[in-house]
Amino acid sequence: MTDNGSDTLSVIDLGGDRVERVAVDVDPSRREAPHHLAVDAASGQVFVALAFPPEKTASKDPHASHGNASDHGALARLDLDTLTVRDTHEVDENPGDVVLTHDRSRVLVTHFDMKRAMTAAAAGGAPSALFATLQVWDRATMTKVASRAVCVAPHGVVTTADDRTALVACYGSDELDLVDLTGTQLGTARYPLGPGQGVLGAPRYGPYSVALSADGARAVVCDLEGQDLRVFDVPGRRFIADRVVTLGARVFMAEFVAPRAVLAPLQSPDGLARIDVESGDVVKRVSYTKNECQAPHVARRAQDGRVFVVCEGDHAAPGAVIEVDPETLATRRRWTVGVYPDGIAFGNE
DSSP states (O other), X not given: OEETTTTEEEEEOTTSSOEEEEEOOSOTTSOOOEEEEEEETTTTEEEEEEOOOOOOOSOSXXXXXXXOOOSEEEEEEEETTTOOEEEEEEEEESEEEEEEOTXXXXXXXXXXXXXXXXXXXXXXXOGGGGOEEEEEEETTTOOEEEEEEEESSEEEEEXXXXXXXXXXEEGGGTEEEEEEOSSSSXXXXXXXXXXXXXXXXXXXXXXXXXXXXXXXXXXXXXXXXSOEEEEEETXXXXXXXXXXXXXXXXXXXXXXXXXXXXXXXXXXXXXXXXXXXXXXXXXXXXXOOXXXXXXXXXXXXXXXXXXXXXXXXXXXXXXXXXXXXXTTOOEEEEEEEEESEEEOOOTTO
């Protein structure tokens, strides 16, 4: 797990209770704020986004510093066995998601740069001035091979099984972007989430993440501002109009746990929902107290089929990770980790 609020990584023993925390401190004078990570077990490497956010403020929004940094971020490469930092490479401000392509040849980094969008909007800049980049890095050489400003505040990203296309959730422009990864130009096709999009930088829906079904036929887009989940027909290149699942809570980073079922973490109120993406039905929903799972951020399925949910907590005290039954959503086990955990990856990926 990346512990955004304590500049650490937490490592849990999935078969027991042991938790180890390792500092990620590349600059003693700054907060690194590690945000999301990807593991390549074959090469023994971990890739972590470092955001270097501004100092915390008295804002009532617990995510106020997310996407609000003025300094460049970094992509850190760590040794999987020791979690020591091998090297770091400058990326743009406010790195968002970090994923590896399926063939493990490239690392993709989005930039959730709402500060850029708000500054450009206030200055009356052209729409493109609000856009932030998707970057593509060569995993072996750690050289940047492609970069393009794709939309406003891109965050969650996944790639198709053939690694030819990236699907990017564009929070600040209420879009799903499909990006061509076959060349260095990163051509894009943008699909609005629905009618009545917000103005650039002030979204109505606020898509934060995207998950792709195993067969690649369906993508689900999770919305913070719209408080819903939307289903995208990938072969047909369209959102399915009657497949908007209203949840009355901010929907963070969902995961497919079966061919047609996703688990969606919810905040305000906190909980977890199992949704049938073909019928649009909420099959099961549970609520969480602060002591169970405060501010669920991401659900992830391990290779053995077990499902884990990362709980941010209150961003001041340690957060948690829970294992849940993917059918009943009952909590099976709980681990206490660092402050404000927000990313999870598995050591055998």
